[in-house]
Amino acid sequence: MKHQIEITVNGDAHHLLVEAHQTLLDVIRDLIGFTGTKSGCEMGECGACTVVMNGDAVNSCLVLALEADGTEIRTIEGMAQGDKLHPVQESFVENGAIQCGYCTSGMVMASTALLDKNPKADIEAIRKGLRGNLCRCTGYTKIIKAVESARDGEVT
């Protein structure tokens, strides 16, 4: 049996019919078609599918579509304003914080939620705040640097 939900993704309202077992990740990638949000493990272990739900970073693979009914979701596609990147995005580019890029969407979303909640997050808070987002390429060093530099307004 399908259920009707209404969710707002990157400012647009979507009325959707979903199965009870479908996840927010399925909704975003398969029903709405924003493939910037990545699936890495479907178990909430890697953070590749991180999106911001009502201001909180969540693993979208662990949120049922039905639980997301009525919520406001921001995905990586909703970060830039036209050609203007979000400062966290800009900082990832400038600091060489991207390699294969598969974790990048989740990292950017988690970092943004972190800085929105704690604009003065120190390095320990950043390291701790991103521990749920795995990266196998970069060794995190440049990612942490990118978040620090976004925090300090070093990118415009």
Add this chain to the structure above:
Amino acid sequence: MKRKILGKGYPRLDALEKVTGAAQYTVDLKMPGLLYGMILRSPIAHARIKAIDISKAQALKGVHAVVTAKDVPLNIFSFYQWAADKTMLATDKVRYVGDEVAAVCAVDKDTAARAIELIEVEYETLPAVFDAEEAMSPDATLLHERESNVCFEVDRVVGDPDKAFAECDYVCEERYATDKVCHCCLEVSNCIAKWDQSGRLTVWTNTQAPHTQRQEVARILGISTKKVRFISSHMGGGFGSKLVLDMKTPIAAVLSKMTGRPVRIQNSRSEEFCTAKTRYGYTMYVKTGAKKDGRLWAREIKVIADCGAYQDKGPATLNFSNMMFAAHYNIPNVRYTGKLVYTNKQMGTAFRGFGNNQIAFACESQLDSLAAKMDMDPLEFRMKNANKPGEKMHSGAEIPTCGMSECMESAAKAVDWNQKRNQKGLRGIGVANSLHTAQGGRYYAYAATDSFIKIAEDGMITLITPAAEMGQGIHSAMAQIVGEELGIPPTEINVIGSDTDLTPYDLGSWGSRGTFVCGNAALAAAREAKKELIGIASEMLEVKSEFIKLEDGQAVAKAPGSPEVILPMAEIMDYTMNKRKAPISVRGQWADDMGPDWDVPKEWTKNVRSWAFGTQIAEVEVDEETGEVKVLKVIAAQESGITINQKMAEGQIEGSVVQGVGYALTEKQVLAEGKVVNDGFIDYKILSSEDIPEIETILVETGDPEGPFGAKGLGEAGLVPTAPAIANAIYNACGVRCYELPITREFILKSLKEKKAGK
């Protein structure tokens, strides 16, 4: 030489796509009529297949095809055809938990999963063997129809090791072992296969070696390579796991042919851990001898490599270990014995470092054991034995350039070696050196590639390269090389690749070869383009070519006694298109001069022509109560030849070091009766942002006589010395010598207790 473009930290060409979520990976591709394929895998480590019943699965609504070995080509395959030992689907036997038994495709994932459950297989369980040393015993159960589970051997001697050991003043003999570890690419292995109306197969997949995999899938399917095209999208990591073809590609191809529809097969994360292959686990019996004055005089190693159920990259890995073993320090007497042994486990494959990590852990740990015996500082010991530029090794290997001493000196200076070696409490530092190929290997008796550059009528430059982008940034590096030659920022160069119909043949991205091989071809093409551009500018301006250079996207002419004249690229192109009536499209090639008589087994020491050296110093703190080892800092001095892109080069080293810390301390595949128990990131621990040490990267520029602008490859080298540097730091901190990877808290606690008890 003054560099304008090289060395600078330009953002990657694909940074914008990746940071906005626009980059399309293979998992993101959609196409009309796409069916979902799934593989039924063996739940038993070793069994005979007695019967398979697919009727229930076939009857399920939404299922389009179900296949077993009876329905597919059964060409036996391995990376080296002479080692062929695996069919697409198991015929009579399964040899590890995860072996492919049957496959389905259906309208959606849920239906495919249900169909898999409906396939009934009757197995007769056979005795299984999980330990490589046990598998060597004469009464061990045999995996394949051969006399022994030992499937490949290497035996090589330089000098006279037996005589030399007798001449040594100090000899150290130990056993070291490393475990199987997983690549853990964030994007799982996946593909879509589609046959078109003309009978041609297109495969979209995340591969490091599209041209090689094209040949491999043709071999398995028994069709002409002409019928196959490979397209790689953005890739979520490789590290060696996406080099040799995985059976899901030919399976998807068969299912697509049967149904006339495109078929996707994608690993689950659990399948990725259980079947996407691992780094080979090695057991190593090592012996090293030195003279009183500190000169290394003899070394031997007996390697027993745990192959897993099929050979894959095993033979090449054992050979590569041998090369590194014989060239690391110029030791006059060396013996290497390697055995690759089948076990009923997931097979190994290439993994960043390729047999060097295991050897480096054993040998660099043993150097410290020997130094302790000799009462010599381990750094001084290494300095005395450092490889030197221009040296011809006793083994026959030639080392044109070498920054080993500079790497050691700069790393030691950055850490204040003497002070840090004598810290109070359970804190210490340790050093390890590495050497690694900086240009792949010549062991396929083929090392060449082409690149094309075309310049559009508006001056836009496009490089067509076979360099396989897996996230390491090779396309950006290519653009920076071409940009340097043509005086144009890399951001203005269009790089196209990743499609075997479009790109020239190349072996792929592995062995740290891309920068060297594809970089040289790209540079050769850029030189041709430059010659043409300057020639045309010379004709237009009536100024001799020698007075014209290319910079900032234009030709600048400065003849003696004349004012400087500037000619934008677009004007040159307008002239050549409309006046000369000819476009500019050029080709560049790099080909190894190995010659037709290259004999790999005989000339094994010449398999690498360019080497990259590195030194890492790790600082650790050991917790006496818990046995926890905390890596506080790693200084990584790595030869880059010349640095093409500062940030990307640092990124390669930082990523390598963090993988190396995981290899040393946290990563291990746990098996129960051959079944992987820790098949997720919760139980298989790769480092998170909270766990990483501070990393200081020092890039040592020595210049390679043959690398593009002097560059060497550095994609793998940074991982090689990390684990032994940590092991040596632990010894310095608490006097415990670690003989196995990963180094567990249990081992440290037990060893500390034994030490206290005076054992």
